[in-house]
Amino acid sequence: MKSQWKSIRRKRLERSPGIQQMERGLLFFCCILLIGTVGYELIGGFSYTEALYMTIITIFSVGYGDTGIDTNYERFFTMGLILSGTTIGLYIAGGFIRIIAEGEINRAVGNLMKSRNIENLKDHTIICGYGRIGRIIAQELNEEGFPFVIVDSDEERIAMASDSGYLTVRGSAEEESVLIDAGIKRAQALITVLPIDSINVFITLTARNLNRQIRIIARGEQPSTKKKLEQAGADEVVLPAAIGASRMAESILRPTIMELFGDSSRMTLLSNDLKVLGVELDELALNQGDDFVGHSIREFEQKSQANFIVLAIRRSDQSIVQHPAHDTILNEGDNLIILSNPANITPILSSHTRKRELA
The missing domain is CATH 3.30.70.1450 (Regulator of K+ conductance, C-terminal domain)
Structure with missing residues (x-):
């Protein structure tokens, strides 16, 4: 029981301050609603429905229409209710704005830290494409403790890579600026594993122009693309289809x-x-x-x-x-x-x- 309470408390502390502020504001709002309803019943002699109605239109400053407040006690209670309701409303709105601001700030800080981490990298590997093959490569390098950066233009795949704790750069690896952001001039190797051969050829050519010493490993879907990738500057060309076929043949022969x-x-x-x-x-x-x-x-x-x-x-x-x-x-x-x-x-x-x- 004690451990469960600690776990609940820890989760509570992990929640955003903005969310906690909104939760407190909603709790105060419910208290004001209850106090207003009971107060109008006791002071003004309203029924439960009328008292709840009076409380809501007072808090939201809608107005009373033909409903009158006759005594000074009712007037003072109504003024207090208006001030309390307005304050609570502003408090809740502030929590909502805080949540939005925190998200933007955290995102900006996260991007800044990520950029600084990439700037500190040296002799790392750039993986262009976080598809099925890219995920396997990233997992293997991560298990070996080898530094790398994921480059992909798809927002969902970048989010998936970030959730796995990998350094990422969102954008097309065909653009020089994106590869520069990934630290290509300090990188040891670049692996391009996109499923379209023409894009891999262009990425290889761009990467070779930016760094003459970098080792480039490129994926090719068609055997005829191997020569083009090598001419573009690839040090090694991997044909997944050919490897799979060879693997099947080896399973039969050996x-x-x-x-x-x-x-x-x-x-x-x-x-x-x-x-x-x-x-x-x-x-x-x-x-x-x-x-x-x-x-x-x-x-x-x-x-x-x-x-x-x-x-x-x-x-x-x-x-x-x-x-x-x-x-x-x-x-x-x-x-x-x-x-x-x-x-x-x-x-x-x-x-x-x-x-x-x-x-």
Whole structure:
């Protein structure tokens, strides 16, 4: 009970002073309404309905029409009621104006602080577009503690990004002034992920003209746009559709590798790094009748006469053996993940791969 009371009190304190002022004003207004109704009943001898009517037209200074106030007591009570009602009305109106003013002031202060925070940023990333892909990128960078600024022209998306605690600049990233406000001259990288290729090309061109050293990563919907983005100054072009198609194909061709690594982006990065070193990850399946079934990994390596490393084995029961020993026996239904140089694959191993793909 005590904790609930503290919670209610804390929420009350968090409310705007303008709202609190209006709440107090409405409470005072109800008290004046009650006092006026009871007073007219007792002093003037009015009925309840007449007393309530008299109180309301007095507070709002409407006038009495043919209703008369006969005694001095009634006149003094009415004057007090008019003064009290007018004061309360002004108090409530002041609270309403205060709410509006506080909102504008808070917004202005918030924008000023946001601008100063962006001005203090250095070596940050500018994300142009806070759509589905932009939100994922922002979340990843935020989890890693990497500074970034969101640029978007849509008010709702900017509000969504601000609610998430991200620094934002509202406006079109095609305009130089918007990118300058986002700190492009101090930024380390710019990512443009808008769904329209022509806009991404223009943003890339504008960003490159403003900062020759910045790293630009651009999204492309059509493969034909890749060359245009690179000509505009993009250091890297990402084709989400091509990546998705490649991910699906890898799930068919190398299901064990995809299951082991899970994240397709990690798999892509690892594959690219390995290709630079001249090696690749591959997957071999041992089917019924294979010569390697029943033999150890050492015998497998000797018989195939190939230079490769067995990184893991997925057994037929879906269990995975990582870093298997050389004396590990290979069974039917095993899937081997190997690291090898494609140029040095022997005919035995390549025919085994074809057999796996045709099975």
